[in-house]
Amino acid sequence: MFVAMRNMYQNKKKNIAIVLGSIVLFVGALGLVRDQKSTVGDILWMKAMIPHHSIAILTSERADIQDPEVKKLAEDIIKAQEKEIAEMKAMIKRLENNK
CATH class of the missing domain: 1.10.287 (Helix Hairpins)
Structure with missing residues (x-):
């Protein structure tokens, strides 16, 4: 959705920060889901x-x-x-x- 609406958001620094933050959050969540040994007893x-x-x-x-x-x-x-x-x-x- 963000990619389809990127022309609405003109601040490139904020856009990059949002995309990078989303990627970090996704990778972190995926890692926790895949390795539940440390989080789920x-x-x-x-x-x-x-x-x-x-x-x-x-x-x-x-x-x-x-x-x-x-x-x-x-x-x-x-x-x-x-x-x-x-x-x-x-x-x-x-x-x-x-x-």
Whole structure:
């Protein structure tokens, strides 16, 4: 978008600073996402996975599924995700209590 509208922004120094800042921010964020060893531990990982699993449950519940085989798959996904969420919540509680 910035490239398409660059004629609207006449100050070249500011434009260069914006582009370089954006590149640095992007590379930094990409590095953190790719190397989560230093930033994401057991508890944070599980806390991030619970919403991910919840989305799978909502998607499976709200889908207008007609085929019996696909419907069974959705039901199995719901059961599995609910079980895993319960397991993660129990593990989070245990790990937080052991701190």
